[in-house]
Amino acid sequence: MTESQGSLSVRSAWRDVPPLQVRRFAALALDEVPALAQDILRQIRSEYPGLPVVLDDSGEPMALIGIRRALEGFVQQIASAEGGRPCYPLEVFQEFGRGEGLHGRSLDSLQAIYRLGVRLAWRRLAEIGQQIEIPPPAMYELAESGFEYLDGLVDQSVRGYAEAAARQAGERLRLQRKLMDLLLSERRGDPGASAPVDFGHSSGASAAPGQPGARSALDERAARVGWQLPERVAVGVLLRPAREAVAPAVGQGVLLDMETEQPRMVVPDPDAAGRPELLRRAMAGWSGAIGPPVPLADAAKSLRWAQAAVRLMERGLLPSGEVLHCTEHTEALVLLQPEELIEDLARRCLAPLAHCGPAHGRRLAETLLAWLETRGGAPEVAARLGVHPQTVRYRLRQIRELWGDEVDDPDRRFELELVLRARRLRGELGRAG
Incomplete structure (x- = not known):
């Protein structure tokens, strides 16, 4: 008997069963394993008719292999004189979990199938125990150990399920990135297309029949991640x-x-x-x-x-x-955004301020922008700037002297407002109140 969790206790009733009787029980149980595995699989398919049948390389059902190995591992645990950790058929039950994850199913049905298998196995083991007169306390502990063993098998399936879920998530992210790369491509065409192709939502002709087109590639990649265009x-x-x-x-x-x-x-x-x-x-x-x-x-x-x-x-x-x-x-x-263009325009438009000094030039620029935005008189501009109207009149006279008739030309006014607004956005001019 084992000393670890998931196995029979060291001080269990099985210690009082003669070793010869234990070995006989294990031998009879092992002899029953092939037929018992077939019976369990048959019952599982009867109660779960939609269960997919997955065959190994030799054509044998993977489920039958898993059931048989699980039964053998459990019986060998009973017969072990030294004890030790239970031996679970890792790869088979992890593969069961992976299969559920890859097909988008939950583990609930798989665990229900495991419990059904344990109940059926217990009935046969109980018959063998009665046949060779294994004491009831030992058989009770055997039942408890069987369900602990079941927990270990479920753990392996959960690992496989989590691995499949992580793999699927990674694959979906990879496909999603490929979709985004195509969608955001400046070329807007198939990697092998000879020319950009319309996606079908904008004006213009789409790809000619037979020509590889961006739309078809986009449809394909979107469908693979379940994204509706x-x-x-x-x-x-x-x-x-x-x-x-x-x-x-x-x-x-x-x-x-x-x-x-x-x-x-x-x-x-x-x-x-x-x-x-x-x-x-x-x-x-x-x-x-x-x-x-x-x-x-x-x-x-x-x-x-x-x-x-x-x-x-x-x-x-x-x-x-x-x-x-x-x-x-x-x-x-x-x-x-077009910083170089705006700066070049600003150098030309604001050249008259070059000899005014930084502080005074800034005040004139703020006054000019307020006047361009309001197109009002001194009182309106003063209210916008928060200064006295007489101050504004003085500054407007200076502006007229610096720019002359240019401030009356619609195109020049537009350019001036453009560059002054850009400077205000950069924090080089104060915001009007």
Whole structure:
């Protein structure tokens, strides 16, 4: 008898059974194993007709092999004079668990099948024990040990099930990343396609019959992860709150790739009822940006805007500490992203301020922007800036002297407002009150 949990106790009633009688019990039980295994499998199939039959390389049912090995291991445990840990048929019962996981079933039915097998085995062992007059206390302990042995078999199946679940999750993530790579590709075509192909949701002709097309590849990859292609998407780029941060619980339907330095996500139908609120809750503690909603074919464009927004966040030019929507920060994205162009325009438009000194030049620039935005008189501009109207009149006269008739030209006014707004967004000018 064993000394470990899951085996018969050292001080069990079996210690009082003569060794010869124990060996005889074990020999009779082992002789019964092949027929008993067949009976158990037959009964299991009768009660669970939908149970799949999996054969090994020799054509023998894996279930029959597992039942037979489990019975042999248990009986050999009884016959062991030295004791020791029970010997479980690991690979067979782990494979049973893996099979349940890979086919999307729970372990409930498998455990019920195991319990049925133990009950049937116990009946036959009890008959053998009665036949050779094994004392009842020893048989009671044998029944208890049988159910402990069952727990060990279940543990092996749970391990196999968990392994399959992890493998499936990893495979799904791999396929999901491939789907996202194709969806967000600038080329928007099949890797082997000779030209970009329309996805079918935007204007223009689709791929010619027989030509490998992006739509067909996208359909195939989406089907493999169970993702229904939406009409419109928004693409997000995230900043990790910590290197080991747990992935946000964005829920079914949202594609999420956590393998990149800055995780990406694809939100289907971003304007659907309840979607923004669900995302807001799921993204608590994260920061980043979600690009504008676009047709499916233009997902890469939404990604570009999200990436641009994240770059501005990292520079402190957009709010951090939250996941913002690009559509709510259009001005900053339009004016701050083409930095070289805006700076070149600013050098030309604001050249008259070059000799005014930093502080005075800033005050004139703020006054000019307030005037351009209001197109009002001194009182309106003064109210916007929080200064006296007479101060504004003085500054406006200086502005007129510096720029002359240019401030009356609509195109020049537009350019001036453009560059001044960009400077205000960068914090180089104060915000009007």
